[in-house]
Amino acid sequence: MFRRTPRVFAATLAVAALALGACAEKTAETPAPSGSPTAAAFPVTVGDLTLEQRPERIVSLSPTGTEMLFAIGAGPQVTAVDDQSNFPADAPKTDLSGYQPNAEAIAGKEPDLVVLANDTNKIVDQLTALKIPVYLTPAAQTLDDSYRQLTELGTLTGNTDAAADVVQRMKDDIAKIVAEVPQRVQAPTYFHELGPELYTATSKTFIGSVYTLAGLENIADAADADGKSAGYPQLSQEVIVEANPDFVFLSDVTCCQQSAATVKARSGWSSINAVRNDQIVELDDDIASRWGPRVVDLLRTIVEATAKVSE
Template sequence: MSRRTPRLFAATLAVAALALGACAEKTSNDTPAAGGSSAAAAFPVTAGKLTLEKRPEKIVSLSPSATEMLFAVGAGKQVTAVDDQSNYPADAPKSDLSGFQPNAEAIAGKSPDLVVLSNDTNKIVDQLTTLKIPVLLTPAATTLDDTYQQITDLGALTGHPAEAADVTRKMKDDIAALTKDLPQRAKKLTYYHELGPELYSATSKTFIGSIYALAGLENIADPSDADGKNVGYPQLSQEVIVKANPDFVFLADTKCCKQTPDTVKARSGWAAVTAVKNDQIVALDDDVASRWGPRVVDLLKAIVDATAKVPA
């Protein structure tokens, strides 16, 4: 997916990985890839509805979030191909395979012994199953528990259960540390999360919205008459945003669409918005803000760090 469009946001955001933008700089929260397996790992292993008789050594990942999870649990050396949007970590073996329009023949050409997908477009799971290729479906997370479960499943299926447990434990510890001393505010700070300059946003019922809720923020997209299909990704109007007067604007379209604090300040009619007046426009990394792997901790940290500067 090269550019964002209204159709993309209305349909894809709610059901698939948002694999957009360039690779972010590695942070200290990332778990390094490793080739070894957990000493206690034994096969056959069952996770979800999939049973593997032996450890997979030729994994194809068609989900950027799953790619990040696989490398985080130490299965990076087992990954032989990833989709064209999997750009993190930098050494992931990127290919021209598509996770949004998967092609069974092209995938089979990689001779995988495990394929990881985030959605079942074109009934690709049935197609690959017919070819006797094991498939794990890891749909877009709606809660952090979904993320933890997917990491656990991938760790088990790749022979890295202990490493997966370490990753989820560290995520939980880091999130607890980031949220335990949040200031007690008489009135919650409000925010607008921008997915694209067409003013698409995300409600609190989405995975992204749940991360903001951890930071104690109130979402101006809740409730939204614009969310007519109730998918959680409404297209707001400029009038609605200006009237809501958010304390913060968080930009998740800095790479795809070149949005910056300056471009927001230049928007007609936005000068009176509190976020603009107080220089509280936060440029996020598109990828970190659109995936549900271990780097959600980095997203939460960016939110908490930005809002902590406002006196309680």
């Protein structure tokens, strides 16, 4: 997923109905799973895409795709990533844009596979015309979507076993974390902030489903009951104050310099439970907007931050 300015970011999500995409707990980079690619498994087919040989020059224009590729052990096959792919640190970052992809610039990297998150400017048709294979992997709507994308990338890159290991580890870790969620008489409420303009996400989105796993209740659900905001409504200060959330989660820390201090300084917010009880959680912007293996870290952060609330 990509980070954008709050207005463009949220508006794009609402139009596309896609679920997204550094000052919270920093996550250690997890070594890639063991297991080497094998050329013997080729050719392979995923959807309409068939690869005759194992790709050795992969270009990823999706930060989530980049994280997935490295997690499944395909990092050595990745030769270029977009300007927003900053994890892992050794990913071969370039000035290629995933927002405004340029077919000629991409072709200049001589890729034998391009991983995209969206089809901006009909880039898929352009690359296909240049006989460059493309795997289009839109933002996941559910955890199952993330598992499927990891599995498909494993197939396409010859890292099938390693991808299966990553998926199973994610499932096991998530199950363990969910099992540790306290049993409560009433679920704590929360507001998840995408940007200081107060765009947020409902329970119907990917990020909202993660909070549901953590046993929390979303104050934004009522604001998009008719679905017109595609799960990403903009709330007013008055609505948030009246809803009085127990927690405020900030995913606009790095992009927009928001913090517990800036939230506490907002006019009228001093009466909110989250402010009064010092329950404002600063998330890592990237982890809170990319639906790859680090979703486990996001869920763990949310559960740990809310564990002290028993009722």
